[in-house]
Amino acid sequence: MTRERKRQLFSLLIIGILAVVAVWFNTPWRPQVQIGSFERDLSLRLGLDLQGGSHLIYRADIKGVPEAEIEEAVAGVRDVIERRVNAFGISQPIVQTSKVGEERRIVVELAGVHNPETAISLIGATPQLDFRKEVSATVNVDDQTGITGPTFERTALTGRHLKRATVDFDQVLGAPQVGLEFDGEGSDLFAALTRESVGKRVAIYLDGIPISAPVVQTEITNGQAIISGGFSLEEAKQLARNLRAGALPVPIELIGQQTIGPTLGRLSIQESIAAGLLGLIAVAAWMITFYRLPGLIASIALVLYAVFFLAIIRALGVTMTLAGVAGFILSIGMAVDANVLIFERLRENLRAGKTIRYALTDGFREAWSSIRDSNVTGLLSAIIMYYFGSSIIRGFAVTLAIGTLLSMFTAITITRALLHLVMAWKATHRPFLLAVKSMKAL
Amino acid sequence: MIVNPKLWFWISLITIAASVLIIVLVRPLWGIDFVGGSLLEVKAPEENLEKVQVLLEDTFSISSTIQPTPEGTLIIRTPVLTSEQHQKILGALTAEGLAEEELRFEAAGPTIGAALRRQAIVALVLSIVLMIAYLAYTFRGAAGLTNPWKFGVAAVYAVLHDLLLVTAIFALLGKTWNVPVDSLFVTALLAIFGYSVNDTIVLFNRMATNWVARRSGNLLTNIDQAIRETLMRSINTSMTILLVLVTMLLFGGTTLRWFVVALTLGTITGAYSTIFVATPCLYYLTKRR
Numbered sequence: 233m234t235r236e237r238k239r240q241l242f243s244l245l246i247i248g249i250l251a252v253v254a255v256w257f258n259t260p261w262r263p264q265v266q267i268g269s270f271e272r273d274l275s276l277r278l279g280l281d282l283q284g285g286s287h288l289i290y291r292a293d294i295k296g297v298p299e300a301e302i303e304e305a306v307a308g309v310r311d312v313i314e315r316r317v318n319a320f321g322i323s324q325p326i327v328q329t330s331k332v333g334e335e336r337r338i339v340v341e342l343a344g345v346h347n348p349e350t351a352i353s354l355i356g357a358t359p360q361l362d363f364r365k366e367v368s369a370t371v372n373v374d375d376q377t378g379i380t381g382p383t384f385e386r387t388a389l390t391g392r393h394l395k396r397a398t399v400d401f402d403q404v405l406g407a408p409q410v411g412l413e414f415d416g417e418g419s420d421l422f423a424a425l426t427r428e429s430v431g432k433r434v435a436i437y438l439d440g441i442p443i444s445a446p447v448v449q450t451e452i453t454n455g456q457a458i459i460s461g462g463f464s465l466e467e468a469k470q471l472a473r474n475l476r477a478g479a480l481p482v483p484i485e486l487i488g489q490q491t492i493g494p495t496l497g498r499l500s501i502q503e504s505i506a507a508g509l510l511g512l513i514a515v516a517a518w519m520i521t522f523y524r525l526p527g528l529i530a531s532i533a534l535v536l537y538a539v540f541f542l543a544i545i546r547a548l549g550v551t552m553t554l555a556g557v558a559g560f561i562l563s564i565g566m567a568v569d570a571n572v573l574i575f576e577r578l579r580e581n582l583r584a585g586k587t588i589r590y591a592l593t594d595g596f597r598e599a600w601s602s603i604r605d606s607n608v609t610g611l612l613s614a615i616i617m618y619y620f621g622s623s624i625i626r627g628f629a630v631t632l633a634i635g636t637l638l639s640m641f642t643a644i645t646i647t648r649a650l651l652h653l654v655m656a657w658k659a660t661h662r663p664f665l666l667a668v669k670s671m672k673a674l
Numbered sequence: 675m676i677v678n679p680k681l682w683f684w685i686s687l688i689t690i691a692a693s694v695l696i697i698v699l700v701r702p703l704w705g706i707d708f709v710g711g712s713l714l715e716v717k718a719p720e721e722n723l724e725k726v727q728v729l730l731e732d733t734f735s736i737s738s739t740i741q742p743t744p745e746g747t748l749i750i751r752t753p754v755l756t757s758e759q760h761q762k763i764l765g766a767l768t769a770e771g772l773a774e775e776e777l778r779f780e781a782a783g784p785t786i787g788a789a790l791r792r793q794a795i796v797a798l799v800l801s802i803v804l805m806i807a808y809l810a811y812t813f814r815g816a817a818g819l820t821n822p823w824k825f826g827v828a829a830v831y832a833v834l835h836d837l838l839l840v841t842a843i844f845a846l847l848g849k850t851w852n853v854p855v856d857s858l859f860v861t862a863l864l865a866i867f868g869y870s871v872n873d874t875i876v877l878f879n880r881m882a883t884n885w886v887a888r889r890s891g892n893l894l895t896n897i898d899q900a901i902r903e904t905l906m907r908s909i910n911t912s913m914t915i916l917l918v919l920v921t922m923l924l925f926g927g928t929t930l931r932w933f934v935v936a937l938t939l940g941t942i943t944g945a946y947s948t949i950f951v952a953t954p955c956l957y958y959l960t961k962r963r
Contacts, residue, residue, distance in 0.1 A: 281929070289782075289786065291783075291785060332789045333789050333792065335785065335789060346776075348757075349757055349760075349761050352757045353757070485783075486757070486783075487782070487783035487785055487786055488707075488780075488781060488782040488783055488786045489757075489779070489780065489781045490778070490779070490780045490781075491776070491778055491779040491780070492777070492778045493775060493776055493777045493778060495717075495775065495777060496715070496777040496778055496927075496929070499927060500927045500929060503925055503926050503927040504926060504927070506925045507918075507921045507922045507924075507925040507926040510921040510925060511917060511918035511921040511922065512918075514917040514918065514920075514921060515914045515917055515918060518910075518913060518914055518917060519914070522910060554927075554929055554930060555858065555861070555930065555933070558922065558926070558930050558933065558934065561918050561921075561922055561926075562865070562915070562918060562919070562922075562937065564918050565914045565915035565916070565917060565918035565919065566869075566911075566914075566915055568911075568914050569872075569911045569914075572907050572910045572911050572914070573876070573907055573911075576904075576906055576907045576910075580903070601879055601883075602875065602876045602879045602880075605812050605872075605875045605876075605879060606872035606873075606875055606876060608808065608812075609805060609808065609868055609871045609872050609875060610868045610869075610872060612801070612804055612805065612808065612868070613801060613864050613865065613867050613868030613871075614868070616797050616800055616801050616804070616864060617797065617861060617864045617865070619797070620793045620794065620796070620797035620860070620864070625857060625858070625860075625861045628861055628865075629861075632865065632868075
């Protein structure tokens, strides 16, 4: 066995192993990947347009907010929305902030929510911050939240009266604490509340959920309070943010929404699968008709392309949107471009009287510069699309980019390995099988 | 002779001028994501179309354009609706028995549109600059024969021809079938961009290789031969892409139908423009050296 032959068999072995792994990834018996805290179950992630759901885009009004505090304010809004959506009981909501030009946006994705009106009103509601005083535990005055144990009763003091909430540090111990400052009316109410509650607790509720319940040491009349008590810096920041959000530092506005019903999503999946399979068959038929044996090899590589593609999508956890699926199906048509380039060169070389072996190796070599250039331009446009795009367009760009890179592997490496394997068999050296009129005998 | 450069160059100029004229005069129907507005797709038979329109006009004083789809749904476009308005309209439609089920609802405020429009323009301009630069780099080997930048300019000229032509067709489709030019369409344009340049590169590559190898010969004969040599590849690649696009048109859903139509048109003009637009342009650029 020559060295070249050994190398070819070795690459075939690698391809075989990769193919088996890829097929395994696409079966229900696929592995569960877990490396440290990184976990992935390799299930296909479907975008909102395929599984149905709501996509809400909010704009944070950051006018008048000092540059340095914008990040914090937007993060506060995100936290509030996240808490509200979680309270709504939606599985795995996605709440993200994004920056579009100078605009700050908060994108909320609610999978499986086909009627987002309740969610919208929940998210858009003015956050409720209020202060409650401790009452005798036997009387359950506050029955709304159903919280047992020490019971708290609503007072007139709410987030409306809060002027500022900041993180500062204990002068002696340096421990993080949260400082509150009330406005005029708030100061009076707070003084009254603390006078009544000396030695007892005052609870701070956000959206009906208690977030802190410090014990009152003395009556406070200057409208300033400090919540201390073993916070980490992160916790103190979080609390201050919650309190500020309760006081609405940044109003939000719903500027866009998209709701896909469950029927449309399901229908789209079925249609896409049908279109993808038929597309694959049509391309394979075309390639086999035109290029015969090499076309058949290219079709096998194309099937492997589809299998590898799905495995990669699963492994990377790419979310498949409808546009992403379209990109994938389109890439099936584009993936054979490298094959077409190579086979045209092969035919040319055979016609020019080269022996099969050289016609083949030269064909791959000569086609390379065209393949490289066309793939680079394809990748460039995919990258630009990704930066341009909203989530839908990004799905298309990502699948197109993965498809371009992967097709180089399947259309060049796999096709070459298989062709060399088959061509070693002399019976294949017939003009009919190679789609040329005549060729030089060996 | 496949190419009569003078004739085809003039045809490409006329096509571009006509496309620009159509885009300016007819004006594309901008999608709601670009200009703001709401889109509501409901399951309802076509005969309810007018009743729905009248209901929206009379009860809610909302003007709408409604388009039936072959799948028995109606796509209703209106100015931006608030959540409450949307709920009320949906309630009224089902109460009147005009629509069964809401399939999707989209709303976009005007600020989203402004940002998207800016992004779309940036993306297209960036693509043009990067492509010219990359082509100049990759054809630097032909520097002894002609300025490599000319390859990039000719390829981008062909791409602009394709993009303008497809946009003009969509402007007309917008007039007749309410087909919108939205961010999905811009995505299609960017994909067409990639494909059209790709097709042109393969031809130019062959041209440059032959040219460098021979260092002589008539420019036109050279171009002609390169076209002959790459023609089968160009046809076959376009055909495989068209095959999958056609299956998507026939079996894919409505949501992406016009997106696929844009890609189909782009694939056809992309292959056409390589030979009949990019090549004559390159010919004139290099001839005047």
